[in-house]
Amino acid sequence: MSETHTLPLPLLTAPAVTAVELTDAERSELVAVAEQLAPEVAAGARIDDPAWLEAARDASALLPRTLLATLRRFRHDAGPDGVLLLRDMPVVANAPLPVTPTVKGSVERIPTIAAAVITTAMLQLGEVVAFRNEKTGALVQNVVPVPGNETSQSNAGSVLLELHIENAFHDNRPDYVGLLCVREDATGDAKLCTSSIRRALPLLSERTRAVLAEPRFLTEPPPSFGSLDSATPAHAVLNGDPQDPNVLVDFSATHPLDDEARAAMAELREAFMATMSALALRVGDLAVVDNRLAVHGRTSFTPAYDGADRWLHRVYAHLDHRRSRVDRADNGAVLG
Numbered sequence: 001m002s003e004t005h006t007l008p009l010p011l012l013t014a015p016a017v018t019a020v021e022l023t024d025a026e027r028s029e030l031v032a033v034a035e036q037l038a039p040e041v042a043a044g045a046r047i048d049d050p051a052w053l054e055a056a057r058d059a060s061a062l063l064p065r066t067l068l069a070t071l072r073r074f075r076h077d078a079g080p081d082g083v084l085l086l087r088d089m090p091v092v093a094n095a096p097l098p099v100t101p102t103v104k105g106s107v108e109r110i111p112t113i114a115a116a117v118i119t120t121a122m123l124q125l126g127e128v129v130a131f132r133n134e135k136t137g138a139l140v141q142n143v144v145p146v147p148g149n150e151t152s153q154s155n156a157g158s159v160l161l162e163l164h165i166e167n168a169f170h171d172n173r174p175d176y177v178g179l180l181c182v183r184e185d186a187t188g189d190a191k192l193c194t195s196s197i198r199r200a201l202p203l204l205s206e207r208t209r210a211v212l213a214e215p216r217f218l219t220e221p222p223p224s225f226g227s228l229d230s231a232t233p234a235h236a237v238l239n240g241d242p243q244d245p246n247v248l249v250d251f252s253a254t255h256p257l258d259d260e261a262r263a264a265m266a267e268l269r270e271a272f273m274a275t276m277s278a279l280a281l282r283v284g285d286l287a288v289v290d291n292r293l294a295v296h297g298r299t300s301f302t303p304a305y306d307g308a309d310r311w312l313h314r315v316y317a318h319l320d321h322r323r324s325r326v327d328r329a330d331n332g333a334v335l336g
């Protein structure tokens with residue numbers, strides 16, 4: 001059922017998303033907050049320990065005021081692009097950055113400056129969560145290219161990653177996806193691509209909007225979550241206010257159920273391509289994607305597997321913790 005798409009080069013080479021840069025003083029403040037969560041201070045600290053997450057939640061209230069205000073504004077309304085780009089976030093204090101991991105399922109267990117920075121920022125947007133069937137339920141995950149996984153439509157691949165809503169198949173998918181660049185792609189080829197439905201909607205015909213708003217689509221889970229048999233029930237791609245809808249689609253996992261739905265999905269993809277932003281993340285860039293308004297993907301790149309490849313941390317947050325309680329054992333942070 002799956003189709004192969006070719007993603008044309010982005011029309012935009014500069015980020016259209018709004019970027020916020022920290023001052024040196026704010027950066028120092030942020031390092032001080034993150035250091036309180038590092039094992040040098042919090043002996044034996046482990047990211048997935050509820051006690052660490054609690055400490056991180058408290059610490060998140062101490063982030064620099066401009067950062068708090070920026071996150072709060074973004075939570076209120078993610079703007080026309082549905083993406084927030086925070087620049088110059090600290091990823092190390094004094095220690096050198098370790099080599100980029102090259103193994104599948106790589107995660108961060110011991111809190112680092114970078115892990116503390118992304119977690120505290122995401123905790124000001126919502127509750128940080130993970131999925132048991134994805135990277136063993138770790139809260140801070142590494143997005144790195146993995147040898148042998150080049151063609152995978154996942155964070156481990158390096159071929160073009162199709163535009164998608166994160167975990168589109170899941171009822172309790174995250175509301176926000178945070179991606180913090182700890183090492184940039186030396187070639188500059190790997191670009192985070194984002195497109196928002198707010199930009200794309202005006203390019204769609206009335207008929208296409210109507211078709212996309214009907215339950216004429218199926219989204220399959222990735223293999224780690226089960227087979228296509230366990231796909232979500234038929235769903236609409238556009239939900240909510242027809243003038244300002246949410247979008248639910250993964251162009252490598254969502255399947256139209258009829259020809260008209262197929263044409264509508266193709267038109268939507270064209271509209272996303274025409275309004276896409278492409279950004280080669282730099283060290284310290286924290287991109288937060290509103291997973292209800294914006295799809296994301298990545299251009300292809302060529303990893304060297306030499307320890308210096310592109311390396312992102314990924315953290316999810318959602319807004320309504322009670323809504324997912326049924327999926328979270330012991331009221332923890334992991335859905336599964």
Ligand SMILES: [Fe+2]
Nearest residue numbers: 164165166296
């Ligand atoms: Fe993703």
